Ligand SMILES: Nc1ncnc2c1ncn2[C@@H]1O[C@H](COP(=O)(O)OP(=O)(O)O)[C@@H](O)[C@H]1O
């Protein structure tokens with residue numbers, strides 16, 4: 001918290017941003033400075049974080065009025081049309097003794113609702129780190145993350161728990177199944193903490209495990225366990241489904257079938273599906289392709305006509 005006394009400008013500013021938007025009129029002083037109501041809202045959003053308060057007040061005080069307007073307008077446009085998921089200058093730094101590892105070095109991207117996204121890059125590029133931050137399993141060192149209009153990067157641990165529970169389905173690279181529960185029970189467990197789950201048995205059928213649902217993970221092959229993990233995440237019917245190398249343990253045909261299922265689910269449920277892979281052949285099936293290299297975004301592209309998974313060879 002900033003304990004320093006506020007200047008008259010800051011006080012005036014604070015008074016104005018607390019005012020209900022509807023009470024602001026054409027000739028409100030702040031109207032002129034801030035261009036329009038939406039800018040006021042934007043400033044309000046920025047200043048709801050007390051650390052940003054003095055920063056915003058300083059902006060108003062120090063910068064030429066025109067420049068402020070230009071800046072606010074830019075920000076406003078950005079704030080008005082955020083993607084369903086938006087990352088802004090996200091950094092993740094690990095400190096190992098004397099050395100700093102920049103796992104993510106200023107990442108920006110935006111993803112629409114229902115988009116089928118392929119995040120591709122070499123091992124160590126930062127793909128899992130991105131997915132863990134998106135899934136609320138890890139916190140960025142700095143930067144902002146917005147999901148469905150909410151700034152998740154400011155969430156408290158309690159809000160984060162609810163976010164992970166209700167908004168996210170996660171397929172871990174290492175499956176993370178509960179070993180003393182059967183395949184079906186693993187899926188059921190996830191469904192119990194979901195608001196709008198899919199049918200458990202239908203989802204297990206869809207991943208091709210009808211005959212194996214009463215087996216424990218130790219009785220299943222790696223590929224079968226991976227499919228349980230996918231069914232478990234899918235059955236939650238989350239807003240976004242995050243998959244870390246979801247076909248890594250699968251044979252070629254099963255891998256294709258699973259990707260088809262994921263793509264179909266994105267389409268039929270308008271679910272945002274993000275798949276992390278090192279397999280560049282998969283880029284042709286994504287609506288959007290985000291290439292990651294050494295903790296940075298190398299490129300972002302869209303496929304106007306994503307290929308049918310059946311036609312992709314690798
Ligand atoms: N907990 C950690 N501590 C230190 N370094 C880490 C940690 N997690 C990941 N890294 C490093 O961050 C970089 C990105 O890792 P990661 O996101 O797992 O890459 P990818 O999934 O693309 O293979 C790598 O250099 C990795 O060694």
Ligand SMILES: [Mg+2]
Pocket residue numbers: 127128129173244
């Ligand atoms: Mg990884």
